[in-house]
Amino acid sequence: xxxxxxxxxxxxxxxxxxxxxxxxxxxxxxxxxxxxxxxxxxxxxxxxxxxxxxxxxxxxxxxxxxxxxxxxxxxxxxxxxxxxxxxxxxxxxxxxxxxxxxxxxxxxxxxxxxxxxxxxxxxxxxxxxxxxxxxxxxxxxxxxxxxxxxxxxxxxxxxxxxxxxxxxxxxxxxxxxxxxxxxxxxxxxxxxxxxxxxxxxxxxxxxxxxxxxxxxxxxxxxxxxxxxxxxxxxxxxxxxxxxxxxxxxxxxxxxxxxxxxxxxxxxxxxxxxxxxxxxxxxxxxxxxxxxxxxxxxxxxxxxxxxxxxxxxxxxxxxxxxxxxxxxxxxxxxx
Amino acid sequence: xxxxxxxxxxxxxxxxxxxxxxxxxxxxxxxxxxxxxxxxxxxxxxxxxxxxxxxxxxxxxxxxxxxxxxxxxxxxxxxxxxxxxxxxxxxxxxxxxxxxxxxxxxxxxxxxxxxxxxxxxxxxxx
Numbered sequence: 001x002x003x004x005x006x007x008x009x010x011x012x013x014x015x016x017x018x019x020x021x022x023x024x025x026x027x028x029x030x031x032x033x034x035x036x037x038x039x040x041x042x043x044x045x046x047x048x049x050x051x052x053x054x055x056x057x058x059x060x061x062x063x064x065x066x067x068x069x070x071x072x073x074x075x076x077x078x079x080x081x082x083x084x085x086x087x088x089x090x091x092x093x094x095x096x097x098x099x100x101x102x103x104x105x106x107x108x109x110x111x112x113x114x115x116x117x118x119x120x121x122x123x124x125x126x127x128x129x130x131x132x133x134x135x136x137x138x139x140x141x142x143x144x145x146x147x148x149x150x151x152x153x154x155x156x157x158x159x160x161x162x163x164x165x166x167x168x169x170x171x172x173x174x175x176x177x178x179x180x181x182x183x184x185x186x187x188x189x190x191x192x193x194x195x196x197x198x199x200x201x202x203x204x205x206x207x208x209x210x211x212x213x214x215x216x217x218x219x220x221x222x223x224x225x226x227x228x229x230x231x232x233x234x235x236x237x238x239x240x241x242x243x244x245x246x247x248x249x250x251x252x253x254x255x256x257x258x259x260x261x262x263x264x265x266x267x268x269x270x271x272x273x274x275x276x277x278x279x280x281x282x283x284x285x286x287x288x289x290x291x292x293x294x295x296x297x298x299x300x301x302x303x304x305x306x307x308x309x310x311x312x313x314x315x316x317x318x319x320x321x322x323x324x325x326x327x328x329x330x331x332x333x334x
Numbered sequence: 335x336x337x338x339x340x341x342x343x344x345x346x347x348x349x350x351x352x353x354x355x356x357x358x359x360x361x362x363x364x365x366x367x368x369x370x371x372x373x374x375x376x377x378x379x380x381x382x383x384x385x386x387x388x389x390x391x392x393x394x395x396x397x398x399x400x401x402x403x404x405x406x407x408x409x410x411x412x413x414x415x416x417x418x419x420x421x422x423x424x425x426x427x428x429x430x431x432x433x434x435x436x437x438x439x440x441x442x443x444x445x446x447x448x449x450x451x452x453x454x455x456x457x458x459x460x
Contacts, residue, residue, distance in 0.1 A: 049393065049400045050375045075375075076398040094459075123398050137399035140390065141346055175375050175395060243380075 002096050003032040005211040007202060010039040013083070015046065015070040020229035022089055023073065024222065026143050029091045036205050036213065037089040037147075038198055041081040043067040045162050048076040048136070052174035052244045057162050058331075059268040060298035067162065071239050074136035074147060076123070077177030078163050084154035084184070086194055088201060089147035097144040099137070101208060106133065106148070109204035113196065115188045130183035152197055153186045164331075174244065236267050248297075250330045254322045256280070256315060261288070261326075263297065270295045284309060284316045288323075299331040335456060336364040338430055342443070343452035346404045349430065356440045359433040360406065362394065365456045367429045371396040373422040378414045378434060385409055385437055387445075392434065394422070406446055409437035 008025065010018050018039040025035050044067060045057045053059060053069060056078040062069050081087070090102045103119045110117045110127075117127045125133035125148070135148035163177065186192045206213050232238050248263040257279035264272045275288040291305040303324050311317050341349045347366035352358045367373070375395040385391045385405035392403045413436040418424055424432040447455065 048395075048398075050377055050395050073400060074398065075395040075400040135398065138401075139399070140402040141404070 001032060002034045002092070002209055002211070004030070005034050005036065005205065005209050005213045006216050007036040007038070007205070007213040008216040009198065010037070013040050013042040014230075015041040015044040015068050015081070016230045016234035017226070018087075019070055019072060019233045020226050021221075022091075022145065022147070023229050023233075024226050025089075025216075026091050026138075026140070026145050029093060029143060031093050032096075033092070034096065034205075034209065035089075035091040035216070036202075037091060038201065039087045039089070040083060040085065040194070041068070041070075041087070042083055044081045045069045045078055046081055047071050047078045048175050048177075049073055049138075050075065050175045051078060051177070052248075053240055054244060054248050054263075054265050054268070054297065055174065056164060056177055058164065060296055062162050063268070069239060070233055072136070072138075072147075073140075074138040074145070075175065076134070076136040077175065079134060079149060080159050080162055081149065082154055082158065084152055084194075086150045086152055086197055087147060088150065089145050091143075091145045094139065094142045094144050097139075097146065099135075099146055102146050103135070105201070105205045105208045106150075108208055109197070109200040110185070112200045112203060113185075113189055113192065115185060124180070127183060127185070127188055129181070131180045132183050132185055134180075150197065151182060151184050152192060152194055153184055156182060156184065240265070240267055242266075250326055252322070252326050254319075256319060256322070259285070259323065259326070265297050268297050270297055279315075279319060281313075281315050281319055283312075284319050299328055302327045302331075335368065335460075336430070337449045337453050337456070339449050341430070342406070342446035342448065343455075344404065344406045344447060345455055348404060348406055350406045350443070350446060351433075352443075353436065356409075357412065357436065357438045358407065358409075358440060358443070359436050361433040362403065362425055362429055363452070363456075364429040365459075366401075367426050369459075370394060370399070370401060373425050376418045376422045376425070376434065378419070379411050381411050381414060383411045385411060385435070394425070403434065405437070407437060407440045407443045409440040412436050412438040 029035055047056050107117055117125050120126045123135050124131045132151040133148050138145050251260045259277040262274040270292050273289045273292045275285050277285045287309040291308045295301045295305050306324055341351050343349055347363045349363050350358050350360050373394050373396050377393045379391050387408050390402040391405045393400050415433050
């Protein structure tokens, strides 16, 4: 039974901080309490707990633009957040976790704003069949959270610019992302702003739980604890764990034979490559690991690497051309 | 809901089966797999990793939902069930056959729940 409703709105837009605050709030939640948390990330790809970042996103583009990549604790696929997106989190103890009731808060808030939305299964909220909110869940012992995105006024074109949504060619272990038809809430209500949506959410959560939400004050937060968690969320070992090493694979059959490239990446740099082929030009294949070592895992640097291999005849010309095409195909399938 | 008589359990829905002196297999219970739904991914530690009692050693993911998995004992991972990495659904199919990890050098294994005690935990949560 929830007897106390608290809320907090993050003023920070650094994703590592916001996810750290979310985890901190989770494990501070009392048995009869719900914490409702609102937050926004600036220019961030958020990947699911068990996703391979090398497969899911264009890491070099993200870094080049100064955008961020962060791993959340909950499951599901990769999403891009910008300042037109508002995130919400319901944090409770397991016995108080009621996903339908929590979803009804979001629906109620939209109703207050004059938008008629529907919950579509457990995970999505839609309007006119288009998704504007994806939801995901995390449980650790008795502590649970349910969080989601709200597309309010995002640049839809940008949503997939960093994502390899249908990169089925990059086979690897991990959870895959799925592309959805999406919409901005602003399309349904022209004068909508992030602020009006926040207000509506607070009114709705109060109405649904019949409790007055109390704001969590800054001085109640354990800053050291949050900083420690922020270090975890921003660390390479958390975003790019070693288990995804050697799990990027490119493979193709060409007239001259079959080739398979296995990449061992660390922080998006190629630590080593294994190249297997039955091509007659063995020497060309042997060059590949050598020229690709320490390269950035991006289309241009892989192609530059291939260009360093000496071409001694027609066949090696053809192999080089085909491998370059294989690289382009694999790194651009979106 | 199946609870086997020859296993010990935790409040966080893991089962533990002693497979030798100071050695045991750990898995998720039938109750856990049922409430999680169809699993799509299992995240396991590596052989040689230390596990600590009540600390998370991995996680399981069903559609969009991740749950941490906790170790009932202190010890060292001596094997992981690699089959689950490609076929997490084995946990849904047969939770008590689909062990997650094997732990050796177990220091002590107190505070574990008997099948009867665990059944009570499940009834309270259901």
